[in-house]
Amino acid sequence: MTCMTRRSALRLALGATLAPLGAGMSRAASHAAATVTISGFAFQPAMLTIEVGTSVTFVNADSAPHTATGQGFDTGRLGRGDEATLTFAQPGTYDYVCRFHPAMTGRITVT
Numbered sequence: 001m002t003c004m005t006r007r008s009a010l011r012l013a014l015g016a017t018l019a020p021l022g023a024g025m026s027r028a029a030s031h032a033a034a035t036v037t038i039s040g041f042a043f044q045p046a047m048l049t050i051e052v053g054t055s056v057t058f059v060n061a062d063s064a065p066h067t068a069t070g071q072g073f074d075t076g077r078l079g080r081g082d083e084a085t086l087t088f089a090q091p092g093t094y095d096y097v098c099r100f101h102p103a104m105t106g107r108i109t110v111t
Contacts, residue, residue, distance in 0.1 A: 035059060036106065038066045038078070038098075043106035050088060050110055057085040068106065070096030 032054040037044045039061040050056065058068045060078040068075045068084070071094055075084035088094070088110045098104035 033057065036068070037061050038068075038104075041101055041104055043068070043096075043098075043104060046106045048106070048108045050108060052089060052091055052110055053087065054110070055085050055087045056108060057083050059083045065100060066104065067099045068096045069099045070094045070108075074099075 032051060034048060034050055034054055034056045036048060036056060036058050038058065041062065041064070043058075048056070058075050058078065060066050060080055060082050063080050065077050065079050067077060073086055073094075073096075075086070078084060088108065091110045094108045094110065096106050096108070
């Protein structure tokens with residue numbers, strides 16, 4: 001499976017997984033975008049404030065696999081160069097961690 005195929009499969013899986021959870025995220029097109037880079041075993045930025053409808057792309061720039069796993073969402077395993085995009089449709093605070101490295105934490109505040 002190529003990186004592009006893994007990304008496509010991940011996006012399809014995320015859409016199927018997130019919809020029934022009702023966590024406030026969807027894969028619908030949005031008016032804004034932000035990026036969280038995973039580098040040096042840290043989410044950068046670790047704290048992000050966005051508006052409702054903003055898409056956040058998680059990009060793994062580390063050689064180790066990582067996830068961004070939070071309240072009702074999980075990017076799945078991201079290898080080096082992999083990415084996953086989520087759209088936050090509901091206001092709130094979304095804390096998340098890497099399932100493989102629980103000391104890695106982040107927070108997205110949606111206004």
